[in-house]
Amino acid sequence: AQSVTQLDSHVSVSEGTPVLLRCNYSSSYSPSLFWYVQHPNKGLQLLLKYTSAATLVKGINGFEAEFKKSETSFHLTKPSAHMSDAAEYFCVVNNSYGKLTFGQGTILTVHP
Amino acid sequence: GAVVSQHPSWVICKSGTSVKIECRSLDFQATTMFWYRQFPKQSLMLMATSNEGSKATYEQGVEKDKFLINHASLTLSTLTVTSAHPEDSSFYICSARDRDSFFHSPLHFGNGTRLTVT
Numbered sequence: 001a002q003s004v005t006q007l008d009s010h011v012s013v014s015e016g017t018p019v020l021l022r023c024n025y026s027s028s029y030s031p032s033l034f035w036y037v038q039h040p041n042k043g044l045q046l047l048l049k050y051t052s053a054a055t056l057v058k059g060i061n062g063f064e065a066e067f068k069k070s071e072t073s074f075h076l077t078k079p080s081a082h083m084s085d086a087a088e089y090f091c092v093v094n095n096s097y098g099k100l101t102f103g104q105g106t107i108l109t110v111h112p
Numbered sequence: 113g114a115v116v117s118q119h120p121s122w123v124i125c126k127s128g129t130s131v132k133i134e135c136r137s138l139d140f141q142a143t144t145m146f147w148y149r150q151f152p153k154q155s156l157m158l159m160a161t162s163n164e165g166s167k168a169t170y171e172q173g174v175e176k177d178k179f180l181i182n183h184a185s186l187t188l189s190t191l192t193v194t195s196a197h198p199e200d201s202s203f204y205i206c207s208a209r210d211r212d213s214f215f216h217s218p219l220h221f222g223n224g225t226r227l228t229v230t
Contacts, residue, residue, distance in 0.1 A: 042223050100207075
């Protein structure tokens with residue numbers, strides 16, 4: 001069985017400050033992990049993916065995430081938040097059959 | 113990039129009627145598509161896995177007779193909500209994986225369908 005826990009349901013930052021969205025996972029094998037972003041009433045857009053290559057993964061819009069096996073974490077970061085980053089973010093783990101398990105989501109609010 | 117088109121983007125229907133939602137992969141072929149349901153302020157819950165040319169696989173607790181899934185081609189899967197009731201009101205999202213990609217490749221998502229049953 002696998003699971004994903006996003007440790008914060010809401011994160012609020014000021015524009016220009018760093019962003020940290022936390023994600024822990026559990027899996028009985030080496031997983032594939034993704035971060036998706038969802039804007040209101042929209043589908044999901046892939047930000048980045050980890051598939052057993054480099055542990056530090058760079059994605060779109062300046063986001064990156066580091067896979068830490070010892071900590072079973074895959075936290076999402078961005079050095080400087082932009083107003084357009086305000087959205088909901090999902091950490092997702094992929095099982096061996098290609099089925100995704102979603103975290104509960106983290107709503108990111110960016111203040112001017 | 114890979115595009116998944118979902119139609120309609122929103123629909124309002126009366127209780128007791130049926131609604132069909134289409135999910136198309138526009139520039140790739142998908143042997144497998146997934147249907148999710150998302151309640152307000154909640155995460156996505158997988159409803160079923162749609163397999164081209166065969167029966168869908170439903171998650172526990174999802175009524176297969178109520179949520180009919182058809183995946184007749186490599187680019188189209190449909191979800192029909194039969195005899196809809198207000199509690200079926202939700203945001204439905206489909207996703208697909210390019211059949212030429214590995215199982216651990218990410219899915220491509222449609223923009224979702226907002227269903228409101230009155």
